[in-house]
Amino acid sequence: MSLDPHGDLVVLLRALVDVESVSGNETALADQVESALQGHEHLEVLRDGDTVIARTHLGRPERVVIAGHLDTVPVAGNLPTSLAGDRVYGRGTCDMKGGVAVMLAVAVAATTPPRDLTWIFYDHEEVEASANSLTRIASERPDLLVGDFAVLMEPTSAKVEGGCQGTLRFTVTTKGKAAHSARAWMGHNAIHDLAEVLAVLRDHEPEQPVVDGLRYHEGLNAVAVTGGIAGNVIPDTATVSVNYRFAPHRSLADAEHYCRSLLPDHDLTFTDGAAGARPGLDVPAAATFVDAVGGEPSAKFGWTDVARFSALGVPAVNFGPGDPSKAHADDEFCPIDELYTCRDALLRWLDRPA
Amino acid sequence: MSLDPHGDLVVLLRALVDVESVSGNETALADQVESALQGHEHLEVLRDGDTVIARTHLGRPERVVIAGHLDTVPVAGNLPTSLAGDRVYGRGTCDMKGGVAVMLAVAVAATTPPRDLTWIFYDHEEVEASANSLTRIASERPDLLVGDFAVLMEPTSAKVEGGCQGTLRFTVTTKGKAAHSARAWMGHNAIHDLAEVLAVLRDHEPEQPVVDGLRYHEGLNAVAVTGGIAGNVIPDTATVSVNYRFAPHRSLADAEHYCRSLLPDHDLTFTDGAAGARPGLDVPAAATFVDAVGGEPSAKFGWTDVARFSALGVPAVNFGPGDPSKAHADDEFCPIDELYTCRDALLRWLDRPA
Numbered sequence: 001m002s003l004d005p006h007g008d009l010v011v012l013l014r015a016l017v018d019v020e021s022v023s024g025n026e027t028a029l030a031d032q033v034e035s036a037l038q039g040h041e042h043l044e045v046l047r048d049g050d051t052v053i054a055r056t057h058l059g060r061p062e063r064v065v066i067a068g069h070l071d072t073v074p075v076a077g078n079l080p081t082s083l084a085g086d087r088v089y090g091r092g093t094c095d096m097k098g099g100v101a102v103m104l105a106v107a108v109a110a111t112t113p114p115r116d117l118t119w120i121f122y123d124h125e126e127v128e129a130s131a132n133s134l135t136r137i138a139s140e141r142p143d144l145l146v147g148d149f150a151v152l153m154e155p156t157s158a159k160v161e162g163g164c165q166g167t168l169r170f171t172v173t174t175k176g177k178a179a180h181s182a183r184a185w186m187g188h189n190a191i192h193d194l195a196e197v198l199a200v201l202r203d204h205e206p207e208q209p210v211v212d213g214l215r216y217h218e219g220l221n222a223v224a225v226t227g228g229i230a231g232n233v234i235p236d237t238a239t240v241s242v243n244y245r246f247a248p249h250r251s252l253a254d255a256e257h258y259c260r261s262l263l264p265d266h267d268l269t270f271t272d273g274a275a276g277a278r279p280g281l282d283v284p285a286a287a288t289f290v291d292a293v294g295g296e297p298s299a300k301f302g303w304t305d306v307a308r309f310s311a312l313g314v315p316a317v318n319f320g321p322g323d324p325s326k327a328h329a330d331d332e333f334c335p336i337d338e339l340y341t342c343r344d345a346l347l348r349w350l351d352r353p354a
Numbered sequence: 355m356s357l358d359p360h361g362d363l364v365v366l367l368r369a370l371v372d373v374e375s376v377s378g379n380e381t382a383l384a385d386q387v388e389s390a391l392q393g394h395e396h397l398e399v400l401r402d403g404d405t406v407i408a409r410t411h412l413g414r415p416e417r418v419v420i421a422g423h424l425d426t427v428p429v430a431g432n433l434p435t436s437l438a439g440d441r442v443y444g445r446g447t448c449d450m451k452g453g454v455a456v457m458l459a460v461a462v463a464a465t466t467p468p469r470d471l472t473w474i475f476y477d478h479e480e481v482e483a484s485a486n487s488l489t490r491i492a493s494e495r496p497d498l499l500v501g502d503f504a505v506l507m508e509p510t511s512a513k514v515e516g517g518c519q520g521t522l523r524f525t526v527t528t529k530g531k532a533a534h535s536a537r538a539w540m541g542h543n544a545i546h547d548l549a550e551v552l553a554v555l556r557d558h559e560p561e562q563p564v565v566d567g568l569r570y571h572e573g574l575n576a577v578a579v580t581g582g583i584a585g586n587v588i589p590d591t592a593t594v595s596v597n598y599r600f601a602p603h604r605s606l607a608d609a610e611h612y613c614r615s616l617l618p619d620h621d622l623t624f625t626d627g628a629a630g631a632r633p634g635l636d637v638p639a640a641a642t643f644v645d646a647v648g649g650e651p652s653a654k655f656g657w658t659d660v661a662r663f664s665a666l667g668v669p670a671v672n673f674g675p676g677d678p679s680k681a682h683a684d685d686e687f688c689p690i691d692e693l694y695t696c697r698d699a700l701l702r703w704l705d706r707p708a
Contacts, residue, residue, distance in 0.1 A: 165536060167535075167536070167586075169585055180656060180679070181521075181573060181575050181577060181597045181599060182519060182521070182573070182599050182655040182656035182657065183571070183573075183655050183656070183679070184560070184573030184575050184599070185560075185571060185573070186679075189555075189556070189575050189576060191552065191555075191575075191576035191577075191578075191579050191594070192552055192555050192556035192575070192576060193556070194548075194552055194579070195549055195552035195553040195555075195556045198545065198546055198548055198549035198552065199549040199553065201543075201545075201546050201549075202543075202546035202547070202549045206538070206539075217537070217539060219535060219536070219537075219538030219539070221535050221538050221543050221545075221546070221588055222543060222545035222546060222581070222582070222589070223535060223545075223582050223583075223584070223585050223586070223587065223588070223589060224545075224581065224582025224585070224589070225545050225548070225579050225580065225581045225582060225592060226579065226580055226582075227576075227578065227579045228576070228577050228578025228579060228580075228595065229577075230577070231523055231577050231578070231595065231597060232521075232577070232597060233577060234575055234577070235576070235577060235578070238579060240545070241582065241585065243535045243585060243586060245535060245536050245538070301536040301537050302534060302536035302537070303536065325534070325537070325540075
């Protein structure tokens with residue numbers, strides 16, 4: 001079975017979803033996407049691992065990158081697809097093969113766009129950042145990501161969501177002294193010492209800063225806690241893991257500094273982090289896009305690969321079918337009307353001069 | 355190789371220890387203990403599973419039970435035994451084959467004791483209470499445990515330790531609401547709610563009550579904490595496990611009530627518990643023992659099987675060679691002088707009229 005990018009969008013979406021492509025297993029789907037794009041005169045098709053890139057070379061004054069990932073989180077009994085009312089259900093329908101379907105349809109339909117387009121279908125987005133193929137391409141072929149503006153077709157309920165918040169994780173480990181719990185006074189309880197750390201997190205008031213006109217909403221949360229040796233031993237160590245989601249007016253270094261300032265008496269071990277992206281809607285290419293697509297842009301709370309483009313100096317927005325709060329849910333789905341809304345919005349934008 | 359209860363105590367201890375008897379694997383050692391006790395006219399030897407019981411039937415007015423367990427916690431590269439200075443090292447030397455060696459030596463030496471004696475060598479002490487062979491015997495053959503007084507030869511550094519503290523475990527689980535950590539305000543963080551519970555535990559001042567003349571020392575401690583789903587999810591549940599060690603003036607029900615009173619706003623789930631034992635040193639049989647053995651009795655902080663005898667109405671003390679704080683330690687050892695101190699104390703006591 002092959003993909004027909006010229007056919008019905010719902011059929012195309014279901015065909016994309018029914019080729020299981022959990023991170024690491026994208027080859028079969030990448031092969032089909034590559035085939036579907038080949039044979040169109042206006043597109044140069046490249047293959048890099050399981051990433052497929054299609055580009056126009058029309059000599060336009062502006063180039064826009066439109067990207068979506070092919071992989072999904074693990075299947076949870078939610079394949080193959082099913083149709084219920086005006087929704088397509090199944091793993092990846094929301095995150096983000098609805099966006100991929102729109103990309104394929106518009107890539108082949110827009111044969112003479114007023115701006116050059118780079119369509120990127122990439123792999124390994126749902127896993128650690130080092131495995132993400134955009135990491136490799138940014139390092140080995142940064143020219144492929146160059147553009148004046150980028151659109152990431154992550155689910156946004158078909159509205160423009162600008163930029164994204166950054167994310168930072170750290171651990172705080174308390175140290176005590178082990179002892180038999182029948183003689184607790186000979187030890188020191190490391191779990192008890194977490195009380196102070198958890199109280200700081202509990203009492204923290206997250207900020208809601210406005211950045212480039214969009215209101216973000218930060219959060220500082222324990223996401224894991226662990227400690228204890230045995231039921232009769234005073235624990236000598238305990239650890240809380242914290243996730244700080246921060247608005248894009250802070251750099252990663254600013255965010256680390258801020259976390260340290262909240263817990264001045266503790267050692268924070270930063271385990272991973274990624275800066276956010278300012279919405280950048282004041283860039284002309286972005287403004288044209290927002291205007292053509294319509295609606296009121298809002299802030300993107302979750303971290304997305306728009307931050308990668310932002311880091312390369314390419315302003316980027318999120319825009320795609322599907323409710324972002326359904327991403328990764330077992331009952332994820334794509335509303336059919338949003339497929340058409342997104343496709344039509346892109347086509348409308350590509351009808352306007354650059 | 356067989357055990358010689360008439361021979362050198364150090365040789366006997368090393369022979370007992372070199373037969374590995376981790377809980378569940380006591381048969382070989384029980385066989386040897388049974389053989390060593392057989393053939394002595396003053397002793398009736400019984401076998402019940404891997405428990406060996408030897409009794410005198412001299413028609414004395416008083417019966418004393420002397421008990422010790424044959425099993426050990428798992429070996430940690432500390433077998434076979436080694437001799438270093440005046441210590442025997444190896445798994446079980448402290449907890450509690452030093453006491454078992456003394457029991458065997460005195461059981462065969464005291465052919466005409468002034469009080470009838472019941473020597474109990476039992477299995478499965480280092481595991482869950484339901485597997486402990488004293489549980490089975492108390493239920494099926496309670497007559498075998500009957501006595502006016504009991505001595506448990508757990509390590510006490512060759513001093514009398516009276517009674518024991520009780521132990522109680524409970525969990526407190528906080529409930530929140532899961533959400534993506536990029537939109538934390540849509541959820542409720544269950545780990546943060548542990549702050550209050552941990553603060554109560556941290557700020558709790560343990561009591562040090564005097565019971566029957568001995569000062570106990572309570573303790574209320576978190577022994578485990580767990581919570582968290584994923585690095586990007588607000589946790590909807592978190593649990594702290596607490597161990598309360600309580601002095602024997604409280605019943606198990608009193609102890610539960612006390613814990614509930616400390617955390618009135620939380621649901622406590624009690625997972626296991628065992629009442630302590632009052633020292634009972636005012637009972638004549640106990641007073642005679644303490645007087646003959648010498649030294650100042652103190653309180654036993656850790657829970658031991660003296661509580662089982664106490665529950666059967668038999669006052670009991672702990673008295674055996676070895677530092678209790680070395681029990682279960684990889685470098686556990688038995689000081690050789692304490693072997694002789696304990697043996698001589700028992701023989702001295704058995705020289706005195708009942």
